[in-house]
Amino acid sequence: MQTNGLSNDLERIAHKTMADIVEIRLRDFLKKKAFKPGDALPKEIELAESLGVSRNVVREALSRLRMLGMIETKRKRGMVLASPDIMGSFERVLDPMFINENTLRDIFELRLTLEMGLADLLYLRMKKEDVDELEEIAKNQKITAGQHSFRIKNEIAFHGKLYTMTGNDTLQRFQNMLLPIFGYLVSLEKVPIIGKVSHLDLVNILRKGGKEDFRQGMFLHLEHHFKKLK
Protein backbone atom coordinates (compact mmCIF):
# COMPACT_ATOMS: atom_id res chain seq x y z
CA MET A 1 0.00 0.00 0.00
CA GLN A 2 2.74 2.43 0.83
CA THR A 3 5.20 0.94 -1.55
CA ASN A 4 3.59 1.84 -4.84
CA GLY A 5 5.17 4.91 -6.30
CA LEU A 6 1.88 6.68 -6.80
CA SER A 7 0.77 7.22 -3.25
CA ASN A 8 4.15 8.42 -2.12
CA ASP A 9 3.08 12.01 -2.26
CA LEU A 10 -0.28 11.59 -0.69
CA GLU A 11 -0.12 11.96 3.01
CA ARG A 12 -2.18 9.61 5.04
CA ILE A 13 -5.33 11.26 6.27
CA ALA A 14 -5.21 11.32 10.01
CA HIS A 15 -8.38 10.07 11.54
CA LYS A 16 -8.88 11.69 14.89
CA THR A 17 -11.00 10.06 17.50
CA MET A 18 -13.16 12.05 19.88
CA ALA A 19 -10.65 11.35 22.62
CA ASP A 20 -7.92 12.92 20.49
CA ILE A 21 -10.03 15.98 19.90
CA VAL A 22 -11.07 16.31 23.50
CA GLU A 23 -7.47 16.00 24.57
CA ILE A 24 -6.54 18.94 22.38
CA ARG A 25 -9.55 20.95 23.44
CA LEU A 26 -8.74 20.39 27.10
CA ARG A 27 -5.15 21.43 26.54
CA ASP A 28 -6.24 24.62 24.86
CA PHE A 29 -8.78 25.18 27.59
CA LEU A 30 -6.10 24.95 30.27
CA LYS A 31 -3.88 27.33 28.39
CA LYS A 32 -6.53 29.84 27.45
CA LYS A 33 -7.94 30.07 30.92
CA ALA A 34 -4.41 30.51 32.20
CA PHE A 35 -4.86 27.96 34.91
CA LYS A 36 -2.19 27.87 37.53
CA PRO A 37 -1.01 24.75 39.31
CA GLY A 38 -3.47 23.98 42.04
CA ASP A 39 -6.46 25.48 40.30
CA ALA A 40 -9.55 23.34 40.25
CA LEU A 41 -10.95 22.07 36.99
CA PRO A 42 -14.57 21.41 36.07
CA LYS A 43 -15.75 17.94 36.86
CA GLU A 44 -15.96 15.17 34.35
CA ILE A 45 -19.67 15.36 33.76
CA GLU A 46 -19.56 19.07 33.19
CA LEU A 47 -16.76 18.69 30.69
CA ALA A 48 -18.62 15.92 28.94
CA GLU A 49 -21.77 18.00 28.69
CA SER A 50 -19.95 21.11 27.56
CA LEU A 51 -18.12 19.23 24.86
CA GLY A 52 -21.09 17.16 23.90
CA VAL A 53 -19.41 13.81 24.30
CA SER A 54 -19.76 10.92 26.64
CA ARG A 55 -18.02 10.87 29.97
CA ASN A 56 -16.12 7.91 28.63
CA VAL A 57 -14.37 9.98 26.01
CA VAL A 58 -13.60 12.72 28.47
CA ARG A 59 -12.07 10.19 30.80
CA GLU A 60 -9.81 8.83 28.10
CA ALA A 61 -8.52 12.30 27.38
CA LEU A 62 -8.13 13.10 31.05
CA SER A 63 -6.36 9.83 31.56
CA ARG A 64 -3.73 10.93 29.09
CA LEU A 65 -3.21 14.29 30.71
CA ARG A 66 -3.06 12.57 34.06
CA MET A 67 -0.39 10.23 32.82
CA LEU A 68 1.70 13.17 31.74
CA GLY A 69 1.25 14.73 35.14
CA MET A 70 -0.57 17.72 33.76
CA ILE A 71 -3.51 17.17 36.04
CA GLU A 72 -4.14 15.39 39.27
CA THR A 73 -7.46 14.08 40.34
CA LYS A 74 -8.86 13.42 43.74
CA ARG A 75 -12.19 11.92 44.43
CA LYS A 76 -14.73 14.41 45.49
CA ARG A 77 -12.41 17.38 45.24
CA GLY A 78 -12.14 17.16 41.51
CA MET A 79 -9.19 17.77 39.33
CA VAL A 80 -6.44 20.28 39.68
CA LEU A 81 -3.83 21.46 37.30
CA ALA A 82 -0.37 20.24 38.16
CA SER A 83 3.16 20.80 37.00
CA PRO A 84 3.82 17.99 34.60
CA ASP A 85 6.84 15.88 35.15
CA ILE A 86 8.68 16.52 31.96
CA MET A 87 11.02 13.65 32.19
CA GLY A 88 8.32 11.32 33.34
CA SER A 89 6.62 11.37 30.00
CA PHE A 90 9.88 10.77 28.29
CA GLU A 91 10.83 7.83 30.39
CA ARG A 92 7.68 6.07 29.33
CA VAL A 93 8.64 5.72 25.73
CA LEU A 94 12.37 5.59 26.05
CA ASP A 95 13.00 1.93 25.86
CA PRO A 96 15.47 0.52 23.35
CA MET A 97 12.89 -2.10 22.60
CA PHE A 98 10.47 0.35 21.11
CA ILE A 99 12.77 2.74 19.39
CA ASN A 100 13.84 2.37 15.83
CA GLU A 101 17.43 2.11 14.78
CA ASN A 102 17.80 5.64 13.46
CA THR A 103 16.40 7.30 16.53
CA LEU A 104 18.59 5.11 18.67
CA ARG A 105 21.63 6.43 16.88
CA ASP A 106 20.35 9.96 17.16
CA ILE A 107 19.92 9.64 20.87
CA PHE A 108 23.35 8.22 21.28
CA GLU A 109 24.75 11.26 19.53
CA LEU A 110 22.61 13.48 21.69
CA ARG A 111 24.27 11.94 24.68
CA LEU A 112 27.73 12.45 23.30
CA THR A 113 26.85 16.05 22.61
CA LEU A 114 25.72 16.54 26.17
CA GLU A 115 28.86 15.01 27.62
CA MET A 116 30.99 17.29 25.51
CA GLY A 117 29.02 20.26 26.78
CA LEU A 118 29.11 19.36 30.45
CA ALA A 119 32.34 21.19 31.22
CA ASP A 120 30.86 24.60 31.87
CA LEU A 121 28.28 23.49 34.38
CA LEU A 122 30.77 21.17 36.00
CA TYR A 123 33.38 23.80 36.59
CA LEU A 124 30.70 26.12 37.89
CA ARG A 125 29.26 23.80 40.47
CA MET A 126 31.48 20.85 41.33
CA LYS A 127 32.67 20.46 44.87
CA LYS A 128 35.71 18.78 46.22
CA GLU A 129 33.70 15.99 47.82
CA ASP A 130 32.15 15.27 44.46
CA VAL A 131 35.50 14.86 42.81
CA ASP A 132 36.64 12.62 45.64
CA GLU A 133 33.61 10.44 45.17
CA LEU A 134 34.17 10.38 41.45
CA GLU A 135 37.70 9.23 42.02
CA GLU A 136 36.46 6.37 44.17
CA ILE A 137 34.24 5.23 41.35
CA ALA A 138 37.07 5.49 38.86
CA LYS A 139 39.40 3.48 41.08
CA ASN A 140 36.73 0.89 41.57
CA GLN A 141 36.83 0.23 37.89
CA LYS A 142 40.48 -0.65 37.77
CA ILE A 143 40.06 -3.30 40.39
CA THR A 144 37.19 -5.10 38.78
CA ALA A 145 38.13 -4.72 35.18
CA GLY A 146 37.21 -8.31 34.56
CA GLN A 147 33.47 -8.78 34.34
CA HIS A 148 31.62 -7.29 31.45
CA SER A 149 28.35 -6.44 33.18
CA PHE A 150 30.20 -4.81 36.01
CA ARG A 151 32.19 -2.74 33.60
CA ILE A 152 28.98 -1.30 32.21
CA LYS A 153 27.62 -0.61 35.67
CA ASN A 154 30.77 1.21 36.59
CA GLU A 155 30.76 3.13 33.36
CA ILE A 156 27.24 4.23 34.15
CA ALA A 157 28.12 5.14 37.71
CA PHE A 158 30.98 7.34 36.60
CA HIS A 159 29.19 9.23 33.90
CA GLY A 160 26.08 9.42 36.04
CA LYS A 161 28.06 11.04 38.80
CA LEU A 162 29.29 13.62 36.32
CA TYR A 163 25.73 14.60 35.54
CA THR A 164 24.86 14.73 39.21
CA MET A 165 27.73 17.11 39.77
CA THR A 166 26.19 19.64 37.41
CA GLY A 167 23.55 20.27 40.05
CA ASN A 168 20.95 20.20 37.34
CA ASP A 169 18.20 17.83 38.32
CA THR A 170 16.51 17.70 34.95
CA LEU A 171 19.77 17.05 33.20
CA GLN A 172 20.51 14.27 35.60
CA ARG A 173 17.16 12.65 35.07
CA PHE A 174 17.56 13.05 31.36
CA GLN A 175 20.81 11.20 31.45
CA ASN A 176 19.25 8.57 33.63
CA MET A 177 16.66 8.03 30.99
CA LEU A 178 19.23 7.61 28.32
CA LEU A 179 21.07 4.99 30.32
CA PRO A 180 19.23 1.96 29.01
CA ILE A 181 19.97 3.09 25.51
CA PHE A 182 23.57 3.71 26.28
CA GLY A 183 23.82 0.37 28.00
CA TYR A 184 22.16 -1.30 25.07
CA LEU A 185 24.57 0.16 22.57
CA VAL A 186 27.62 -0.55 24.67
CA SER A 187 26.46 -4.11 25.13
CA LEU A 188 26.67 -4.50 21.37
CA GLU A 189 30.38 -3.92 21.51
CA LYS A 190 32.04 -7.26 21.41
CA VAL A 191 35.38 -6.10 22.67
CA PRO A 192 35.39 -3.40 25.32
CA ILE A 193 37.16 -0.42 23.95
CA ILE A 194 39.13 1.76 26.27
CA GLY A 195 39.62 5.38 25.39
CA LYS A 196 42.94 7.11 25.38
CA VAL A 197 41.85 9.07 28.41
CA SER A 198 40.61 7.02 31.32
CA HIS A 199 38.15 7.89 34.02
CA LEU A 200 41.01 8.51 36.42
CA ASP A 201 42.60 10.85 33.92
CA LEU A 202 39.37 12.81 33.79
CA VAL A 203 39.30 13.06 37.56
CA ASN A 204 42.83 14.43 37.54
CA ILE A 205 41.88 17.00 34.96
CA LEU A 206 38.96 18.09 37.10
CA ARG A 207 41.36 18.57 40.00
CA LYS A 208 44.14 20.37 38.26
CA GLY A 209 43.07 21.37 34.80
CA GLY A 210 40.73 23.88 33.26
CA LYS A 211 37.56 23.65 31.25
CA GLU A 212 39.39 23.38 27.97
CA ASP A 213 41.50 20.54 29.25
CA PHE A 214 38.40 18.74 30.40
CA ARG A 215 36.70 19.10 27.05
CA GLN A 216 39.76 17.82 25.31
CA GLY A 217 40.00 14.94 27.75
CA MET A 218 36.37 14.04 27.40
CA PHE A 219 36.70 14.03 23.65
CA LEU A 220 39.61 11.64 23.79
CA HIS A 221 37.70 9.53 26.26
CA LEU A 222 34.78 9.28 23.87
CA GLU A 223 36.84 9.33 20.71
CA HIS A 224 36.18 5.77 19.70
CA HIS A 225 32.48 6.52 19.78
CA PHE A 226 32.88 9.61 17.69
CA LYS A 227 34.98 7.71 15.18
CA LYS A 228 32.09 5.41 14.46
CA LEU A 229 29.82 8.25 13.46
CA LYS A 230 29.32 9.05 9.83
Place this chain on the structure above:
Amino acid sequence: MQTNGLSNDLERIAHKTMADIVEIRLRDFLKKKAFKPGDALPKEIELAESLGVSRNVVREALSRLRMLGMIETKRKRGMVLASPDIMGSFERVLDPMFINENTLRDIFELRLTLEMGLADLLYLRMKKEDVDELEEIAKNQKITAGQHSFRIKNEIAFHGKLYTMTGNDTLQRFQNMLLPIFGYLVSLEKVPIIGKVSHLDLVNILRKGGKEDFRQGMFLHLEHHFKKLK
Protein backbone atom coordinates in the same frame (compact mmCIF):
# COMPACT_ATOMS: atom_id res chain seq x y z
CA MET B 1 -1.30 17.84 55.89
CA GLN B 2 2.21 17.73 54.54
CA THR B 3 3.49 20.44 56.80
CA ASN B 4 3.21 18.75 60.17
CA GLY B 5 6.53 17.40 61.29
CA LEU B 6 5.22 13.92 61.82
CA SER B 7 4.36 12.97 58.33
CA ASN B 8 7.52 14.35 56.86
CA ASP B 9 9.15 10.96 56.80
CA LEU B 10 6.16 9.11 55.57
CA GLU B 11 6.10 9.06 51.87
CA ARG B 12 2.81 9.74 50.29
CA ILE B 13 1.15 6.49 49.36
CA ALA B 14 0.75 6.50 45.66
CA HIS B 15 -2.76 5.48 44.85
CA LYS B 16 -2.69 3.68 41.60
CA THR B 17 -5.85 3.34 39.63
CA MET B 18 -6.60 0.27 37.60
CA ALA B 19 -5.79 2.21 34.46
CA ASP B 20 -2.34 2.95 35.85
CA ILE B 21 -1.77 -0.69 36.64
CA VAL B 22 -3.06 -1.89 33.32
CA GLU B 23 -0.84 0.60 31.56
CA ILE B 24 2.19 -0.86 33.30
CA ARG B 25 1.07 -4.42 32.73
CA LEU B 26 0.56 -3.77 29.05
CA ARG B 27 3.97 -2.19 28.79
CA ASP B 28 5.58 -5.18 30.42
CA PHE B 29 3.54 -7.46 28.25
CA LEU B 30 4.78 -5.77 25.11
CA LYS B 31 8.34 -6.02 26.32
CA LYS B 32 8.21 -9.58 27.59
CA LYS B 33 6.64 -10.91 24.47
CA ALA B 34 9.23 -9.05 22.47
CA PHE B 35 6.70 -7.60 20.11
CA LYS B 36 8.10 -5.98 17.04
CA PRO B 37 6.57 -2.99 15.30
CA GLY B 38 3.75 -4.20 13.16
CA ASP B 39 2.87 -7.17 15.31
CA ALA B 40 -0.79 -7.56 16.14
CA LEU B 41 -1.95 -7.25 19.72
CA PRO B 42 -4.82 -9.03 21.41
CA LYS B 43 -8.10 -7.26 21.12
CA GLU B 44 -9.56 -5.09 23.81
CA ILE B 45 -12.05 -7.60 25.11
CA GLU B 46 -9.43 -10.28 25.40
CA LEU B 47 -7.13 -7.96 27.28
CA ALA B 48 -9.95 -6.95 29.59
CA GLU B 49 -10.82 -10.55 30.31
CA SER B 50 -7.24 -11.63 30.82
CA LEU B 51 -6.56 -8.80 33.22
CA GLY B 52 -9.88 -9.10 34.93
CA VAL B 53 -10.93 -5.52 34.43
CA SER B 54 -13.55 -3.77 32.42
CA ARG B 55 -12.98 -2.85 28.84
CA ASN B 56 -13.28 0.72 29.98
CA VAL B 57 -10.13 0.52 32.02
CA VAL B 58 -8.25 -1.22 29.26
CA ARG B 59 -9.27 1.49 26.85
CA GLU B 60 -7.96 4.21 29.15
CA ALA B 61 -4.61 2.49 29.32
CA LEU B 62 -4.55 1.86 25.59
CA SER B 63 -5.49 5.44 24.99
CA ARG B 64 -2.35 6.50 26.78
CA LEU B 65 -0.11 4.18 24.83
CA ARG B 66 -1.79 5.30 21.67
CA MET B 67 -1.11 8.92 22.51
CA LEU B 68 2.55 8.12 22.94
CA GLY B 69 2.55 6.40 19.61
CA MET B 70 3.44 3.06 21.10
CA ILE B 71 0.46 1.37 19.51
CA GLU B 72 -1.80 2.04 16.62
CA THR B 73 -5.31 0.77 16.35
CA LYS B 74 -7.40 0.03 13.35
CA ARG B 75 -10.95 -1.05 13.43
CA LYS B 76 -11.44 -4.67 12.69
CA ARG B 77 -7.76 -5.37 12.29
CA GLY B 78 -6.97 -4.68 15.91
CA MET B 79 -3.96 -3.03 17.40
CA VAL B 80 -0.40 -3.16 16.31
CA LEU B 81 2.77 -2.17 18.04
CA ALA B 82 4.36 0.93 16.61
CA SER B 83 7.55 2.89 17.02
CA PRO B 84 6.71 5.67 19.40
CA ASP B 85 7.57 9.16 18.44
CA ILE B 86 9.92 10.04 21.24
CA MET B 87 9.81 13.72 20.81
CA GLY B 88 6.08 13.74 20.31
CA SER B 89 5.43 12.82 23.88
CA PHE B 90 7.82 15.45 25.03
CA GLU B 91 6.28 18.18 22.99
CA ARG B 92 2.99 17.60 24.69
CA VAL B 93 4.12 18.74 28.08
CA LEU B 94 6.79 21.17 27.12
CA ASP B 95 4.98 24.42 27.43
CA PRO B 96 6.41 27.21 29.55
CA MET B 97 2.92 27.66 30.88
CA PHE B 98 2.93 24.35 32.66
CA ILE B 99 6.50 24.08 33.77
CA ASN B 100 7.69 25.27 37.11
CA GLU B 101 10.43 27.79 37.56
CA ASN B 102 13.16 25.36 38.58
CA THR B 103 12.63 23.02 35.70
CA LEU B 104 12.56 25.98 33.36
CA ARG B 105 16.00 26.96 34.55
CA ASP B 106 17.20 23.39 34.29
CA ILE B 107 16.06 23.15 30.72
CA PHE B 108 17.71 26.37 29.84
CA GLU B 109 20.97 25.00 31.17
CA LEU B 110 20.37 21.81 29.25
CA ARG B 111 20.18 23.86 26.13
CA LEU B 112 23.37 25.72 26.88
CA THR B 113 25.06 22.40 27.50
CA LEU B 114 23.91 21.11 24.15
CA GLU B 115 25.11 24.17 22.29
CA MET B 116 28.50 23.85 23.85
CA GLY B 117 28.64 20.24 22.77
CA LEU B 118 27.54 20.77 19.19
CA ALA B 119 31.00 21.32 17.80
CA ASP B 120 31.91 17.71 17.21
CA LEU B 121 28.83 16.80 15.23
CA LEU B 122 29.00 20.09 13.36
CA TYR B 123 32.55 19.62 12.18
CA LEU B 124 31.74 16.07 11.23
CA ARG B 125 28.75 16.84 9.06
CA MET B 126 28.42 20.46 8.02
CA LYS B 127 28.51 21.29 4.35
CA LYS B 128 29.54 24.44 2.62
CA GLU B 129 25.98 25.26 1.56
CA ASP B 130 24.91 25.03 5.17
CA VAL B 131 27.49 27.54 6.25
CA ASP B 132 26.48 29.83 3.42
CA GLU B 133 22.91 29.67 4.51
CA LEU B 134 23.92 30.27 8.09
CA GLU B 135 25.81 33.35 6.98
CA GLU B 136 22.70 34.68 5.27
CA ILE B 137 20.77 34.33 8.47
CA ALA B 138 23.50 36.04 10.43
CA LYS B 139 23.66 38.93 7.99
CA ASN B 140 19.93 39.27 8.09
CA GLN B 141 20.20 40.04 11.74
CA LYS B 142 22.49 43.01 11.31
CA ILE B 143 20.08 44.68 8.99
CA THR B 144 17.03 44.38 11.14
CA ALA B 145 18.60 44.90 14.51
CA GLY B 146 15.72 47.11 15.53
CA GLN B 147 12.63 45.16 16.37
CA HIS B 148 12.62 43.02 19.43
CA SER B 149 10.37 40.23 18.21
CA PHE B 150 12.32 39.94 15.01
CA ARG B 151 15.53 39.70 16.93
CA ILE B 152 14.21 36.66 18.74
CA LYS B 153 13.03 35.08 15.52
CA ASN B 154 16.42 35.57 13.99
CA GLU B 155 18.15 34.24 17.05
CA ILE B 156 16.02 31.15 16.79
CA ALA B 157 16.67 30.80 13.09
CA PHE B 158 20.41 30.94 13.57
CA HIS B 159 20.66 28.49 16.41
CA GLY B 160 18.04 26.28 14.82
CA LYS B 161 20.12 26.08 11.67
CA LEU B 162 23.09 25.01 13.74
CA TYR B 163 21.10 22.05 15.03
CA THR B 164 19.91 21.20 11.57
CA MET B 165 23.50 21.12 10.41
CA THR B 166 24.31 18.34 12.84
CA GLY B 167 22.27 16.05 10.63
CA ASN B 168 20.67 14.62 13.73
CA ASP B 169 16.95 14.65 13.36
CA THR B 170 16.14 13.90 16.96
CA LEU B 171 18.50 16.55 18.18
CA GLN B 172 16.90 19.03 15.86
CA ARG B 173 13.44 18.23 17.04
CA PHE B 174 14.58 18.37 20.59
CA GLN B 175 15.91 21.84 20.07
CA ASN B 176 12.71 22.79 18.34
CA MET B 177 10.82 21.74 21.39
CA LEU B 178 12.96 23.83 23.62
CA LEU B 179 12.39 26.90 21.50
CA PRO B 180 9.31 28.20 23.28
CA ILE B 181 11.16 27.98 26.54
CA PHE B 182 14.18 29.69 25.14
CA GLY B 183 12.00 32.38 23.64
CA TYR B 184 10.18 32.81 26.89
CA LEU B 185 13.35 33.32 28.86
CA VAL B 186 14.88 35.65 26.32
CA SER B 187 11.71 37.69 26.29
CA LEU B 188 12.25 38.32 29.98
CA GLU B 189 15.44 40.18 29.19
CA LYS B 190 14.66 43.85 29.23
CA VAL B 191 17.72 44.96 27.37
CA PRO B 192 18.95 42.70 24.60
CA ILE B 193 22.43 41.58 25.46
CA ILE B 194 24.91 41.00 22.71
CA GLY B 195 27.66 38.52 23.31
CA LYS B 196 31.29 39.24 22.64
CA VAL B 197 31.16 36.88 19.71
CA SER B 198 28.43 37.53 17.17
CA HIS B 199 26.65 35.14 14.86
CA LEU B 200 28.82 36.31 12.01
CA ASP B 201 31.91 35.64 14.06
CA LEU B 202 30.69 32.10 14.60
CA VAL B 203 30.18 31.64 10.89
CA ASN B 204 33.71 32.77 10.23
CA ILE B 205 35.02 30.34 12.78
CA LEU B 206 33.12 27.55 11.09
CA ARG B 207 34.78 28.51 7.82
CA LYS B 208 38.32 28.95 8.96
CA GLY B 209 38.69 27.70 12.50
CA GLY B 210 38.74 24.35 14.23
CA LYS B 211 36.51 22.66 16.75
CA GLU B 212 38.29 24.22 19.71
CA ASP B 213 37.90 27.66 18.25
CA PHE B 214 34.23 27.06 17.73
CA ARG B 215 33.70 25.91 21.30
CA GLN B 216 35.53 28.92 22.59
CA GLY B 217 33.53 31.18 20.30
CA MET B 218 30.24 29.63 21.31
CA PHE B 219 31.13 30.07 24.94
CA LEU B 220 31.83 33.74 24.45
CA HIS B 221 28.63 34.05 22.48
CA LEU B 222 26.65 32.56 25.33
CA GLU B 223 28.79 33.98 28.09
CA HIS B 224 26.23 36.40 29.42
CA HIS B 225 23.86 33.50 29.93
CA PHE B 226 26.47 31.47 31.72
CA LYS B 227 27.29 34.40 33.94
CA LYS B 228 23.77 34.45 35.28
CA LEU B 229 23.98 30.86 36.46
CA LYS B 230 24.72 30.16 40.09
Place this chain on the structure above:
DNA sequence: TTTTCTATTTTGTAGTACATTTAAACAAAA
Protein backbone atom coordinates in the same frame (compact mmCIF):
# COMPACT_ATOMS: atom_id res chain seq x y z
C1' DT C 1 -12.39 24.68 70.45
C1' DT C 2 -11.27 20.16 68.88
C1' DT C 3 -12.50 15.67 67.63
C1' DT C 4 -15.55 12.28 65.62
C1' DC C 5 -19.16 10.89 62.88
C1' DT C 6 -22.18 11.36 58.87
C1' DA C 7 -23.82 12.74 54.50
C1' DT C 8 -22.83 14.16 50.07
C1' DT C 9 -20.26 14.60 46.06
C1' DT C 10 -17.12 13.20 42.61
C1' DT C 11 -14.08 10.02 40.69
C1' DG C 12 -13.31 4.98 39.60
C1' DT C 13 -15.00 0.70 37.68
C1' DA C 14 -18.24 -2.45 35.45
C1' DG C 15 -21.29 -3.71 32.05
C1' DT C 16 -24.54 -3.29 28.07
C1' DA C 17 -25.77 -1.66 23.71
C1' DC C 18 -25.10 0.04 19.35
C1' DA C 19 -22.65 2.82 15.56
C1' DT C 20 -18.79 2.95 12.56
C1' DT C 21 -15.16 1.42 10.05
C1' DT C 22 -12.74 -1.71 7.29
C1' DA C 23 -10.25 -6.17 6.35
C1' DA C 24 -11.39 -10.06 4.18
C1' DA C 25 -14.13 -12.94 1.43
C1' DC C 26 -16.77 -13.35 -2.40
C1' DA C 27 -18.90 -12.24 -6.90
C1' DA C 28 -18.93 -9.99 -11.29
C1' DA C 29 -16.80 -7.88 -15.16
C1' DA C 30 -12.94 -6.86 -18.16
Place this chain on the structure above:
DNA sequence: TTTTGTTTAAATGTACTACAAAATAGAAAA
Protein backbone atom coordinates in the same frame (compact mmCIF):
# COMPACT_ATOMS: atom_id res chain seq x y z
C1' DT D 1 -6.28 -13.91 -14.83
C1' DT D 2 -6.72 -9.52 -13.07
C1' DT D 3 -9.38 -5.84 -11.69
C1' DT D 4 -13.46 -3.84 -9.69
C1' DG D 5 -17.57 -3.83 -6.93
C1' DT D 6 -20.39 -5.77 -3.07
C1' DT D 7 -21.28 -8.11 1.10
C1' DT D 8 -20.16 -9.72 5.58
C1' DA D 9 -18.23 -10.01 9.80
C1' DA D 10 -15.24 -8.40 13.32
C1' DA D 11 -13.05 -5.03 16.13
C1' DT D 12 -12.87 -0.42 17.67
C1' DG D 13 -15.42 3.94 18.95
C1' DT D 14 -19.07 6.07 21.51
C1' DA D 15 -22.93 6.46 24.67
C1' DC D 16 -25.39 5.43 28.72
C1' DT D 17 -26.52 3.43 33.23
C1' DA D 18 -25.39 1.86 37.67
C1' DC D 19 -22.88 1.43 41.60
C1' DA D 20 -18.50 1.29 44.56
C1' DA D 21 -15.02 3.94 46.87
C1' DA D 22 -12.93 7.88 48.69
C1' DA D 23 -12.69 12.26 50.61
C1' DT D 24 -14.49 16.74 51.73
C1' DA D 25 -17.58 19.54 54.19
C1' DG D 26 -20.63 20.03 57.61
C1' DA D 27 -23.08 18.37 61.75
C1' DA D 28 -22.76 16.50 66.17
C1' DA D 29 -20.42 15.42 70.29
C1' DA D 30 -16.67 15.89 73.52
